[in-house]
Amino acid sequence: MAIIRSNEFISPGICKMTVAFTGAVLPGQFFMLRAWDKDPLLSRPISVHDYEAGKLTFLYQVVGKGTEILSCLKAQSEVILQGPLGNGFPQIVGDLCVVGGGIGIAPLYYFVKDYKKKNPQGNCRVYLGFRDSSYCVESFNAIADEVNLNIGGMITDQLKVASNEVVVTCGPEVMMKSVAKATPAENLVYVSMEARMACGIGACLGCTCATKYGNKKVCKDGPVFLSDEVFYV
Incomplete structure (x- = not known):
C-alpha cells in the first residue's frame, strides 16, 4: 500500500500520479497498480515514469475502467503497488x-x-x-x-x-x-x-x-x- 502525493491530468486522457515509495527501482521496470477490491478483476501494469528517493511517479493513459478508477484517486488516498517488476533497460555506454x-x-x-x-x-x-x-x-x-x-x-x-x-x-x-x-x-x-x-x-x-x-x-x-x-x- 502506498500513499498518493499527487494525481492529476496533464493532457486529455493522460494522468501523472506520484506516490510515496522507498526501494530500488530500475529504469524500464513497472508496477501492478490497483485501488479496488474485485471489480475489475486484474491490477493494471504501469511503467515507472520517474523515481527519486521517496517519490515514485507513474504516467498513464485512461483507457478503461481500471485506469479510470486510478485517475479519480486524490492526494493522501491509498493505492496498492506490486513491484518493481520486469528487467528494465540495459546500462548504456556511448x-x-x-x-x-x-x-x-x-x-x-x-x-x-x-x-x-x-x-x-x-x-x-x-x-x-x-x-x-x-x-x-x-x-x-x-x-x-x-x-x-x-x-x-x-x-x-x-x-x-x-x-x-x-x-x-x-x-x-x-x-x-x-x-x-x-x-x-x-x-x-x-x-x-x-x-x-x-x-x-x-x-x-x-x-x-x-x-x-x-x-x-x-x-x-x-x-x-x-x-x-x-x-x-
Whole structure:
C-alpha cells in the first residue's frame, strides 16, 4: 500500500500520479497498480515514469475502467503497488538515440535521466511522436541533448540514427518495428514491449510473446528485449 502525493491530468486522457515509495527501482521496470477490491478483476501494469528517493511517479493513459478508477484517486488516498517488476533497460555506454510514441514515452524519461547522470559526457538524442497533443516535452528538453517532436505524423520520418548510437524505443508496435527497420543493421535496438498482464510475475502466461528463441513472458523476461529477438520475421 502506498500513499498518493499527487494525481492529476496533464493532457486529455493522460494522468501523472506520484506516490510515496522507498526501494530500488530500475529504469524500464513497472508496477501492478490497483485501488479496488474485485471489480475489475486484474491490477493494471504501469511503467515507472520517474523515481527519486521517496517519490515514485507513474504516467498513464485512461483507457478503461481500471485506469479510470486510478485517475479519480486524490492526494493522501491509498493505492496498492506490486513491484518493481520486469528487467528494465540495459546500462548504456556511448551515445544514445531514444524514440517514444504516445504514452510509450512514459518509461523513457527516467531512463534518459539515469543515463545522463551516469554518462554526463554521453550524447542523448530524443524523438517524441504524438497523435494529437504533446506532453512532457519540456521535461525531456531539460535532460536530453536534443529533442525532436512530431505531432500528427510519423516520428520515424524524422529519424536519423548515427552508426555509434544505441537505440531505445517504446510505443506502438508498428512504430517500434519502423524504428528498428530505419536503424543501421550494426546498431543495437532495444524495445520496451506492452502486453495485457494478469499477474506481473510470469506465473499466468497471459503476456507470452513469440521470440526467435521461443515463447517468452513480457512481464518477467521483459518488458525490454532486443528488437531482433521479437521482430525476427
